Amino acid sequence: xxxxxxxxQALRLWRQVHxxxxxxxxxxxxxxxxxxxxxxxxxxxxxxxxxxxxxLGVTKPVITRALDTxxxxxxxxxxxxxxxxxxxxxxxxxxxxxxxxxLGDLVTEHAKDIGAG
Amino acid sequence: xxxxxxxxQALRLWRQVHxxxxxxxxxxxxxxxxxxxxxxxxxxxxxxxxxxxxxLGVTKPVITRALDTxxxxxxxxxxxxxxxxxxxxxxxxxxxxxxxxxLGDLVTEHAKDIGAG
DNA sequence: CGATAATGATACGGCCCCGTAACGATCGGG
DNA sequence: CCCGATCGTTACGGGGCCGTATCATTATCG
Numbered sequence: 001x002x003x004x005x006x007x008x009q010a011l012r013l014w015r016q017v018h019x020x021x022x023x024x025x026x027x028x029x030x031x032x033x034x035x036x037x038x039x040x041x042x043x044x045x046x047x048x049x050x051x052x053x054x055x056l057g058v059t060k061p062v063i064t065r066a067l068d069t070x071x072x073x074x075x076x077x078x079x080x081x082x083x084x085x086x087x088x089x090x091x092x093x094x095x096x097x098x099x100x101x102x103l104g105d106l107v108t109e110h111a112k113d114i115g116a117g
Numbered sequence: 118x119x120x121x122x123x124x125x126q127a128l129r130l131w132r133q134v135h136x137x138x139x140x141x142x143x144x145x146x147x148x149x150x151x152x153x154x155x156x157x158x159x160x161x162x163x164x165x166x167x168x169x170x171x172x173l174g175v176t177k178p179v180i181t182r183a184l185d186t187x188x189x190x191x192x193x194x195x196x197x198x199x200x201x202x203x204x205x206x207x208x209x210x211x212x213x214x215x216x217x218x219x220l221g222d223l224v225t226e227h228a229k230d231i232g233a234g
Numbered sequence: 235c236g237a238t239a240a241t242g243a244t245a246c247g248g249c250c251c252c253g254t255a256a257c258g259a260t261c262g263g264g
Numbered sequence: 265c266c267c268g269a270t271c272g273t274t275a276c277g278g279g280g281c282c283g284t285a286t287c288a289t290t291a292t293c294g
Binding site: 068085 | 282283284290
């Protein structure tokens with residue numbers, strides 16, 4: 001059951017959601033940070049720095065820095081893996097879950113406003 | 118004719134598109150920069166610094182800096198308004214139009230892959 | 235054990251961006 | 265004319281993020 005949407009509709013939706021994110025004063029996340037955040041919240045755990053780096057096709061320091069920022073924003077946390085203490089497990093937070101949920105609702109709401117254009 | 122999409126679908130779509138943008142090596146635009154870019158390409162001209170600042174709910178220097186960067190990336194250009202030389206008109210570029218078009222196609226493509234989840 | 239591999243974090247020089255405040259250029263009304 | 269209003273830009277100190285190289289810690293295997 002594919003979702004049908006035309007490029008012109010997609011672009012209007014993309015713009016409206018970004019406009020809302022900016023206007024609501026949400027932290028100005030980059031595409032990389034957004035991809036990391038959503039991957040952690042939508043994909044099955046466990047999530048590691050190395051795993052995220054591979055999925056995004058970026059280097060490990062990119063992930064470490066993004067986690068620093070997202071952690072500072074309270075959107076997720078890090079925990080050492082006690083089974084293999086080299087690993088760090090990225091975990092969800094209540095604030096992060098709420099932010100992701102709000103984003104989902106935001107997209108859904110604006111989708112309703114997208115006409116046949 | 119509203120577009121029907123559930124929050125869980127919206128989030129998966131949002132993630133997939135951001136993943137592609139990151140993996141394709143596209144410049145890592147922030148939410149603000151994306152909002153500006155799409156506004157210029159989807160809304161009717163003319164676009165001014167002040168107008169964009171008002172639409173996004175941010176200060177003028179934010180727009181100026183974003184235009185510096187987007188201009189450096191070749192995604193748009195600035196031109197002085199000869200009618201009122203205080204104004205600067207933001208204009209589209211071929212590269213910018215292509216980038217926006219790619220984004221629209223990207224969203225549309227991934228929408229097809231979104232199932233009933 | 236000891237050597238090697240793997241993980242995530244850090245150091246570095248450089249650039250971008252922030253918010254606030256001030257600036258020069260330009261227009262318009264008295 | 266000139267003064268005030270408006271336009272976009274720049275200056276400032278501070279912080280974030282970049283890519284590359286290196287680091288300390290931990291695990292693995294001979």
